[in-house]
Amino acid sequence: MKVKALMDTKFIKVYPEDTVEVVSKIMHNRKKFSTPIIDRSDKLVGWVNSIDLLIVDDKKTLIKDVMHNLDTIIVLNKEEPAKNAVLKIVKHKVVSIPVLTDDGTLVGLVRNCDITKTLAKMYDIPVYKIFKSLNSELKGISWDELMDSAAIVTKQITGENITGKEYESRIKKSTFGQAIWSCGGLERFFTGLIKIGEIAVARKVSHKSIVRK
Amino acid sequence: MKVKALMDTKFIKVYPEDTVEVVSKIMHNRKKFSTPIIDRSDKLVGWVNSIDLLIVDDKKTLIKDVMHNLDTIIVLNKEEPAKNAVLKIVKHKVVSIPVLTDDGTLVGLVRNCDITKTLAKMYDIPVYKIFKSLNSELKGISWDELMDSAAIVTKQITGENITGKEYESRIKKSTFGQAIWSCGGLERFFTGLIKIGEIAVARKVSHKSIVRK
Numbered sequence: 001m002k003v004k005a006l007m008d009t010k011f012i013k014v015y016p017e018d019t020v021e022v023v024s025k026i027m028h029n030r031k032k033f034s035t036p037i038i039d040r041s042d043k044l045v046g047w048v049n050s051i052d053l054l055i056v057d058d059k060k061t062l063i064k065d066v067m068h069n070l071d072t073i074i075v076l077n078k079e080e081p082a083k084n085a086v087l088k089i090v091k092h093k094v095v096s097i098p099v100l101t102d103d104g105t106l107v108g109l110v111r112n113c114d115i116t117k118t119l120a121k122m123y124d125i126p127v128y129k130i131f132k133s134l135n136s137e138l139k140g141i142s143w144d145e146l147m148d149s150a151a152i153v154t155k156q157i158t159g160e161n162i163t164g165k166e167y168e169s170r171i172k173k174s175t176f177g178q179a180i181w182s183c184g185g186l187e188r189f190f191t192g193l194i195k196i197g198e199i200a201v202a203r204k205v206s207h208k209s210i211v212r213k
Numbered sequence: 214m215k216v217k218a219l220m221d222t223k224f225i226k227v228y229p230e231d232t233v234e235v236v237s238k239i240m241h242n243r244k245k246f247s248t249p250i251i252d253r254s255d256k257l258v259g260w261v262n263s264i265d266l267l268i269v270d271d272k273k274t275l276i277k278d279v280m281h282n283l284d285t286i287i288v289l290n291k292e293e294p295a296k297n298a299v300l301k302i303v304k305h306k307v308v309s310i311p312v313l314t315d316d317g318t319l320v321g322l323v324r325n326c327d328i329t330k331t332l333a334k335m336y337d338i339p340v341y342k343i344f345k346s347l348n349s350e351l352k353g354i355s356w357d358e359l360m361d362s363a364a365i366v367t368k369q370i371t372g373e374n375i376t377g378k379e380y381e382s383r384i385k386k387s388t389f390g391q392a393i394w395s396c397g398g399l400e401r402f403f404t405g406l407i408k409i410g411e412i413a414v415a416r417k418v419s420h421k422s423i424v425r426k
Contacts, residue, residue, distance in 0.1 A: 024267040033246045033264060033308065050263035051246060054237040083390065090330045095246065095308060112325045117303045119332040125399050133400045137407045176399060177296065186338050186389060187346045190406070194350045197407060201414075 003085050004078040006118060007099045007108030013038060016045060016064035020056045023048065023063055036098045036106055037067050044098055044106045047073045075100050078107055085110045086119070120177070127171040127179045134197055141200045149200035153192060216298050217291040219331060220312045220321030226251060229258060229277035233269045236261065236276055249311045249319055250280050257311055257319045260286045288313050291320055298323045299332070333390070340384040340392045347410055354413045362413035366405060 014023050014035050027035060027050055037046035046067030056066055074092050076085055076099045088097055089112050099108040135146050147164035150171075154162050162170075183189040227236050227248050240248060240263055250259035259280035269279055287305050289298055289312045301310055302325050312321040348359050360377035363384075367375050375383075396402040 028264045028268045031264065033262070049246075050267055051241045051244065054263055054266055055241045086329065086333045090326065090333055093326045095325075112308075112329055113303065113306045115329055116299065116325055116332065119329065120299045120303055129400060130403055133404045134407055137404055137411070187342055190343055191346045191350055193403070194347055194407075194410060197410070198350070 001082040002078070003076045003080045003082055003099055003110060004108070006082045006085055006114060007076075007078065007110050008114060009108045011036065011106070011109050014048070014063065015039070016062065016067065018063045019059065020053050020061045020063065020066065021059035024053050024059070027053070033095050036109065037063055038106050042106055043104045044073070044075070044100055045070055047098070073098065076110060077102065082118075086115055089115055125176045127174045127176055130176065130193070131171060134193065138197055138200055141204055145204065146196065146200050149203060150196045152199055153195045156195075157192065214295040215291070216289045216293045216295055216312055216323060217321070219295045219298055219327060220289075220291065220323050221327060222321040224249065224319070224322050227261070227276065228252070229275065229280065231276045232272065233266050233274045233276065233279065234272035237266050237272070240266070246308050249322065250276055251319050255319055256317045257286070257288070257313055258283055260311070286311065289323060290315065295331075299328055302328055338389045340387045340389055343389065343406070344384060347406065351410055351413060354417055358417065359409065359413050362416060363409045365412055366408045369408075370405065 012026055012030050012032055012035055014026065014037050016037055016039070023035070027033070032050075034047065034049045036044055037048060039045050046064065046069055048063060048067050052066055052068075074088055074094060074097050076088065076097050078099050078101060085097060088094070089110070094112070096109045096111040098106055099110055101107055131146065131150075135141070135143055138146065144164060147168045149164075150167045151162045151164045154160055154167060180186050180189050183192060225239055225243050225245055225248055227239065227250050229250055229252070236248070240246070245263075247260065247262045249257055250261060252258050259277070259282055261276060261280050265279055265281075287301055287307060287310050289301065289310050291312050291314060298310060301307070302323070307325070309322045309324040311319055312323055314320055344359065344363075348354070348356055351359065357377060360381045362377075363380045364375045364377045367373055367380060393399050393402050396405060
């Protein structure tokens, strides 16, 4: 995923010659805590945070006299990996980052709330779906056999007595994010999942040998 | 994980009787885009965003006359699951959310940048570590055998010719987050991982049968 897939292309247009009064009203009306400043050819020239404007006494002051200059602003190129946007937001604790083309034209903003949304969505995959792909991978093992194995592993790890059916209804309600948190980490979740697959295969094999005999 | 594990307990103390002028300066100096308003017993009574103060003409106005009242504020209880903080930040597109005890005392703030940091960190687990736990789960299969199986699966999926050693050096540099993005989703990553485990086991079994013969 690239930055351009993550950016918001709707942003307010604010120019260096605008007054603090005008920009304050725009930011309030459009609920923007910060805004990029551009020239008439959409090139980024500066940045303004609402808290900077709070301490300006003369509201007729021009934005160019209070804005952060281009060389002090964190920016992203639209072709960069989206991961860089996450790293920069975390490192610099900013609310949004302007996205530029190679020639410095402003084409969008990456907002922290959109990053949170994207990251959260990745976690919102149902555990059920992960088990469905595990099931389709383990040839010859039925869904019920997989659930029974999951119940056995749960008993081994937590001591809890649970049936395959109960396990199934539990994972129908749970997401990957919840599962990681309740297992105590990603690796433990994986370990559990691998154990379940193994036990399902082992039971199948031992069942087959019995049948053959 | 609960909200209290995620919250920032350092926040500026702002009271309803403070003037807009005073609060503007505090918010600017401490770089806060929004702030909770509390009474003298630390109970939350309101909320102020920097953009609200931008349009106040008389700087001697009291905060209580411009603040958002308690009944309109998004809040969290410190005992709630951390997941709720993520959901509320995403749904209401806010920068931070005040965290309360049962009696309404303000004890912290959950900030969007901290949530991003936590979510991003969960993705930053090295793929190497996940393979190490897969390895310890698959009894009797060596690390090199696992890497060779991974190279085989890579070839099956991507057509790329890669050795076990090359695969190993690749996963040493890669994180879970990158792996999900490059596989095209969590389920595909899991499917690949399960395939690798299966092939490792199958190769071991067939090798043993050959040795026995």
